[in-house]
Amino acid sequence: MSKPKIYLSIEAYQKMxxxxxxxxxxxxxxxxxSEIRDQDNRFEAFLIEDIHLLKQTCSSVNTALDDQSVxxxxxxxxxxxxxxxxxxxxxxxxxSMKCFWSNIDEECxxxxxxxxxxxxxxxxxxxDILARVDIFKPFHVTVNEAVVDIYYPADEHLRKLCxxxxxxxxxxxxxIPAGPVTQSFPGSTDIDRRIEELEERVSSGRISMEExxxxxxxLGPYFE
Numbered sequence: 130m131s132k133p134k135i136y137l138s139i140e141a142y143q144k145m146x147x148x149x150x151x152x153x154x155x156x157x158x159x160x161x162x163s164e165i166r167d168q169d170n171r172f173e174a175f176l177i178e179d180i181h182l183l184k185q186t187c188s189s190v191n192t193a194l195d196d197q198s199v200x201x202x203x204x205x206x207x208x209x210x211x212x213x214x215x216x217x218x219x220x221x222x223x224x225s226m227k228c229f230w231s232n233i234d235e236e237c238x239x240x241x242x243x244x245x246x247x248x249x250x251x252x253x254x255x256x257d258i259l260a261r262v263d264i265f266k267p268f269h270v271t272v273n274e275a276v277v278d279i280y281y282p283a284d285e286h287l288r289k290l291c292x293x294x295x296x297x298x299x300x301x302x303x304x305i306p307a308g309p310v311t312q313s314f315p316g317s318t319d320i321d322r323r324i325e326e327l328e329e330r331v332s333s334g335r336i337s338m339e340e341x342x343x344x345x346x347x348l349g350p351y352f353e
Contacts, residue, residue: 132272132274132275132276133174133175133262133272133275133276134173134174134175134275134276134278135174135175135176135177135248135250135260135262135275135276135277135278136165136174136175136176136177136277136278136279136280137176137177137277137278137279137280138176138177138178138179138279138280139279139280139281140179141160141177141178141179141180142279144179144180144182145158145180145220145252146256148182148222149222149224149252149253149254150254152187152222152224153189153224154187154188154189154190154191154192154224155187155188155189155190155191155192155221155222155223155224156182156185156187156192156221156222157185157187157192157194157219157220157221157222158180158181158182158183158220158221159180159181159183159194159199159202159216159218159219159220160177160178160179160180160181160216160217160218160219160220160248161177161178161179161180161181161215161216161217161218162175162176162177162178162215162216162217162218162248163175163176163178163215164176175248175262176280177218177220177248178215180218180220181202181216183195183198183199183202184197184198185198189224191233192221192222203216214245217243217245217246217247217248218247218248218249218250219237219238219241219247219248219249219250220249220250220251220252221234221250221251221252222251222252222253222254223251223252223253224253224254225253225254225255226253227253227257228251228252228253228257228258228259229251229259230249230251230259230261234249234251238263241263242263242265242269243265244265244266245264245265245266246262246263246264246265247262247263247265248260248261248262248275249261249262249263250277258277259274260274260275260276260277261273261274261275262275292334295334296332296333296334301331301338320348323348324345324348327341327344327345328341
């Protein structure tokens, strides 16, 4: 089984790092999870949208969520018409220790078993992260060492601003293969037009420099 990709929203990541920094020892919280899918609805990655700090008792080597606080938290989600089934992440800190799955961690993950999956993450004050996905149906499978990253959603407004500034301030030189044109291609005029078209498209941002170079490379035989 390939390693799944797990994203943390920027806010979730920042909260996680701040709480780890504030805690003298271990600390834990729950996370709301959604799935990132492509245009064909194929799964791409998990996204931890937010994390929720609940009442708990912590020490240098242990963290235990308060059961009553967990129940109250889920009840409040229902009252706000929020989907409680999205609570599929358990994250905790090992303070200054290395990241690993202790026997207590394994027991906690087993207690979180549900009809689908649970994402577990352990981190520490050094910023190390270890993640896994436990799938419980149709049988229990653990996928270790999942890849964790911060999620930066597409910002079309920022893209337009950057594109305008790029066009205004950046001049790029392009490589055009040198050499006489053979008659195997329908005329040098057609080649010139094609090159001009490509240059116009790359300068206007309609194609990337990589795409431009690929097109020029494909024209390579006609310059020999």
